[in-house]
Amino acid sequence: MEKLYPDDGQSHPEAEWLKPCRVQRFCMKTLDAIAKEEFMKALSIGLVLMFVSLQTFAQTVQADLPSNDETACLSHDPTISIQACTAVIQLGQATANLATFYINRGLSYARQGLYSQAIADQTKAIALNPDEAHSYINRGSFYGKTGLYDQDITDQTEAISLSPHSDMAFRNRGNAYSAKGLYDRAIADYAKVILLMPDSDVAYFSRGYAYSAKGLYDLAIGDYTKAISLNPDYALAYNNRALVYHRKGENAKGLSDAERAVVLAPNDAAFIQTRAQVYEQLGQRDKAIADYRAALKLAPDMKFAQDGLGRLRVAH
Numbered sequence: 001m002e003k004l005y006p007d008d009g010q011s012h013p014e015a016e017w018l019k020p021c022r023v024q025r026f027c028m029k030t031l032d033a034i035a036k037e038e039f040m041k042a043l044s045i046g047l048v049l050m051f052v053s054l055q056t057f058a059q060t061v062q063a064d065l066p067s068n069d070e071t072a073c074l075s076h077d078p079t080i081s082i083q084a085c086t087a088v089i090q091l092g093q094a095t096a097n098l099a100t101f102y103i104n105r106g107l108s109y110a111r112q113g114l115y116s117q118a119i120a121d122q123t124k125a126i127a128l129n130p131d132e133a134h135s136y137i138n139r140g141s142f143y144g145k146t147g148l149y150d151q152d153i154t155d156q157t158e159a160i161s162l163s164p165h166s167d168m169a170f171r172n173r174g175n176a177y178s179a180k181g182l183y184d185r186a187i188a189d190y191a192k193v194i195l196l197m198p199d200s201d202v203a204y205f206s207r208g209y210a211y212s213a214k215g216l217y218d219l220a221i222g223d224y225t226k227a228i229s230l231n232p233d234y235a236l237a238y239n240n241r242a243l244v245y246h247r248k249g250e251n252a253k254g255l256s257d258a259e260r261a262v263v264l265a266p267n268d269a270a271f272i273q274t275r276a277q278v279y280e281q282l283g284q285r286d287k288a289i290a291d292y293r294a295a296l297k298l299a300p301d302m303k304f305a306q307d308g309l310g311r312l313r314v315a316h
Helices: 054-060 067-073 078-091 095-111 115-128 133-145 149-162 167-179 183-196 201-213 217-230 235-247 251-264 269-281 285-298 303-311
Strands: 026-031 047-052
Touching: 067 078, 067 095, 078 095, 095 115, 095 133, 115 133, 133 149, 133 167, 149 167, 167 183, 167 201, 183 201, 201 217, 201 235, 217 235, 235 251, 235 269, 251 269, 269 285, 269 303, 285 303
Parallel strands: none
Antiparallel strands: 026 047
């Protein structure tokens, strides 16, 4: 099974702190969702988040805010962050700074899978600061997580109009197009990301997925190969390239990639199922059966593995 996202159950990975940006005294924090090893634990949808520079904030805010709440609002623990951000919001301080705390609280809601609340907070931030692209990027990403891809596309498009060089907005819109089966549009957006960020393994991976979905297997292999060259431990790229090789009938190459994916992520049922599929095509029945059963042990409802054992006339 070729995947665009990993099945790790994590909506968002921990974000990395960046230096304060210079957009209206905010700083930017990126959430790279499939953390580099396994695409889209951000790409999962890949969220861009804005965080206020505490030093700059202290110089500009017109009232004394409790520093413990300011700091705790930036916590990676969503329970702590939500409580602290709410305390700051209830003080109702300067408009631009207040928008930032809505943005941060929305992220924490999203980490808990509370996307309605996350969307509401981004909407509030947009009302307070309508010219800031990051709120649209975030809200669009949260829409995408709930399957509202048209709304996701609309928000990412607005973000692009406000920030034409936002690789994250192009990437997120590409993901939404891909989810809708609009692969040509997705490919165009991923190509834009590559122009902006030529070392983005995720962008090459994403475009490879779209090429594969269109049946352009050689182009897909080329992009997956580029992603792997940029990130040699990219398990999902190995898995997907294995499946493309399998579709082309190049099962020896597919097996090599499938084995590498399993080594990198030994508890991913989909990767084990991919290797089983290749073993089956190579006529290695016993190994195929063992892998299908191993996949079902990790994911008992995996239909691909159930069907594989059915083809081999073996009980689950």
